[in-house]
Amino acid sequence: MADDPWQPPLILLAVDLVILTLRDAHLHVLLVERGVDPFLGVLALPGGFLRDEHEHIEAAARRELAEEAGLYDVHLESLGVYGEPGRDPRGRVVSVAYLAIAPRLPDPVAGTDAAHASWTPVDDALAHATKLAFDHRRILTDGVERARGKLEYTALATAFCAETFTISELQQVYEAVWGVQLDPRNFYRKVQGARGFIVADGPMRKTPNGRPARLFKAGPVHELNPPMTRP
């Protein structure tokens, strides 16, 4: 009982990414087809192990974001820890999940590291017929729920938009992520009333036929007051 040979266990640390974007007014998530065991050939969230003992966890997430999705400078926030023993047959793996929000971008280019990645409608990815590797269904569910909640009281919606955007584009973000229809006139007043949410930027954007749309960019405020409320 004097000297104890006990040593804490060593584990493997991974990062997994829920990368959301808007395409055709629908919420999409980036999925990859796994190229190695376990779950070879199965759809999974992008992710990987820490590169070395000195890498910051968030730096690993940004590295995967670049390597697997070709994305830089997008919104990234920590989502949670997923570390059930037995979730990975290779040993005790604990994964730190991150939520990334990207504006609509060109498709992953064939021939790059990101070639095996593809944007999938979130509804399809979470359909019961779809199989996801590990506990990635749960992580994806949690990520979508986080995004839904944060649209209410933060300016996260602007992370789905390009540098400049119109108010109706911003409205589409809310409608797609929440899965609801909003009144454009009340929406207009609400975003304009939340001071610091969006600020006018540049001239106008031409529309096919009609008055051109005003352009805005994200304002300095990240906490919305008053908040946008989910119907």
Add this chain to the structure above:
Amino acid sequence: MADDPWQPPLILLAVDLVILTLRDAHLHVLLVERGVDPFLGVLALPGGFLRDEHEHIEAAARRELAEEAGLYDVHLESLGVYGEPGRDPRGRVVSVAYLAIAPRLPDPVAGTDAAHASWTPVDDALAHATKLAFDHRRILTDGVERARGKLEYTALATAFCAETFTISELQQVYEAVWGVQLDPRNFYRKVQGARGFIVADGPMRKTPNGRPARLFKAGPVHELNPPMTRP
């Protein structure tokens, strides 16, 4: 370039606990004085390494809750991951922080494992003069902020109360955690109006001199509607 000797790094996984309770109408946190290096003698959050490769992370948190605080069956939720390289001189340690909320209980009993733990007012623990081990100041700050936020839209406040409680006890929770004064009459109507938040339980509780207080227990609803709003 064919076979790569690269292996992902092995890391140590710890859990740290922000255990909050109410004492004398003030928010307190359980701190321990570290008995080993690093930070020997410095105040720290209770916590420790995973016991073995098969232990669930939340089970480790519950084990520490029992060992270091003598607490069972309290509210426990995951708070986040803290894994800066260099936060622990023993090597790469990644800590999963948990937030626990306990009703007021007798002090830790001398002679048990929990004897070196003590309830400290959160304001003191976060005072600039107070030194906390590792990044525990940040974890504590995040835990308190989480509790403040969740009081608004969840029934978390009941976790600070004993099995049964009076409405004014519940009000004290809000006042202590938010650091504000609330109108008892409006508070009364608001908690009664949030259906499922609290339900009547048992008879009355005698007061030193005056009408006895009605007793309630936590209701079945965890998401408050309408939410309690922070002034």
Add this chain to the structure above:
DNA sequence: CAAATAGTGTCTTTAAGACACTATTTA
């Protein structure tokens, strides 16, 4: 002109917050 977005007005309902007041049940 039609089409599309910009922007206002107004009504109803809900809730927050301030505060006066009455009712009940004990020592």
Add this chain to the structure above:
DNA sequence: TAAATAGTGTCTTAAAGACACTATTTG
């Protein structure tokens, strides 16, 4: 009786949500 909690009434203000309406700027 005083003390303490229970519970109601009412006023003001803010905001959500529905919806009609006018204004502007293009092809």
